[in-house]
Amino acid sequence: MTSPPENSPEVNASELMEIGPLAKTDAPFPVVGIVASAGGLEAFTELIRHLPTDTGVAFVLIQHLSPDHESLLSEILGKVTEMPVHQVQDQMVVEPSQIYVIPPNTQMTLVDGIFHLAPRQKIQGRYVPGDVFFDSLAVDRGNKAIAVVLSGMDGDGAQGIKAIKEAGGVTFAQCEATARFDSMPNTAVATGSVDFVLPPHAIATELTKLSRSLVLQRSELIQSQIVQELPQPGNALETILALLRTTTGIDFTLYKPTTIARRIQRRLLLYKLESLEEYAQYLKQHPAEVQALYEEILIHVIPT
Structure with missing residues (x-):
């Protein structure tokens, strides 16, 4: 057995079996939460301009608004x-x-x-409506939660985007080159929890692809199959666990099957793969992905 990579967290079997809360896998459809502040309306307008009208996804804009003026955003x-x-x-x-x-x-x-509305209130001295919504979205939609952080001047959304990733969802941030104010998306990217950093029109393209993904549409079935499939010589799950064991020195057969399933399902979604067999082959061809999967599985072990 090889040693874990340098600077990797120390874990043991009891931790692996206990850590990792069960996220929802039965939400009826995905919800995209989008947080934006200064310059964000322009970015959001560009994003939705490139979306088809039949995605089957709900889009929720959390824009930092003046508390004293009526919003004209809907119009x-x-x-x-x-x-x-x-x-x-x-x-x-x-x-x-x-x-x-x-x-x-x-x-x-x-x-x-x-939706539940309440008067806005400061959290640790700041108004962070994006973080508040993302946290609730992670619980409500689980692996069908999607977070997008657009232009803005503070760090709202950065903490909540971590919750979305931990729940098995997918995360986006606007790229620095197109954000009028890049503090908000850059803070999100700095958490290490952003999957895609793109201009608004490209975010729309990826959201459309996600909405058509069979992995997302059949996520309950896919995760159930992963949980029920026993690692046996020659099958895809055994191949995946063996690659993890060889690379990290950790036997992930001790880990909760539901959490393993959620993490693998998320990686399938990111790479637009549709089966365990395809993902096992992808891991063989891309050694860096083995390390990425390892780090994502241990997301609850590493203290924040």
Whole structure:
């Protein structure tokens, strides 16, 4: 057995079996949370301009708004897309292929597919409506939670984007070259939890691909198959675990099957693969991905 990579966290069997809360896998459709501040409206408009109207995904914009002025976001966005655009009301039910906008002077959460509004309040001295929404989105949608951080001048969204990744979701940030104010997306990227760093139109392209992904549409079935499949000589799961064991020195057969399944399913989604067999082959051809999978599996072991 080889030694774990230098600077890797020390783990033991009891930790591997106990750590890793179960995330939802049965959400009916994905929800994309998008946080933006200064310069963000321009970026979001560019993003939704390139989205088809039938993605089957809900889009929720958490824009930093003046608490003293009525928002015109719904009217503005309605001019660039045929998707229905709503300013959220308390207890509103989220629906697919629609856009939702946070009202001024509020913070918003999503619980069991229902929006909940409350007066905004500071957390550790700052207003962070993006983090608040992302945290709730991670719980409500699990692996069907998607987070996007666009232009802005503070770090809102950075903490919440980590929660989305831990739940098995996919994360995006606007690239520095196109963000009018890059502090917000750059802070998100610095967490190490952002999967794609792209301009808005390219984010729209990737979101469209995700919405069509069979892995995402059949995530419950795929994760169930991974959990139920026993690692046996020659099968894909044994190949994946053997590559991890050879590279890291850790036997991940001791890890919770549900968490292993969630992590592998997320990697399938990122690389647009559709089966364990395809992913096992990908790992053989890309040794760096073995290390990436290892680090992602241990996401709950490493203290924040």
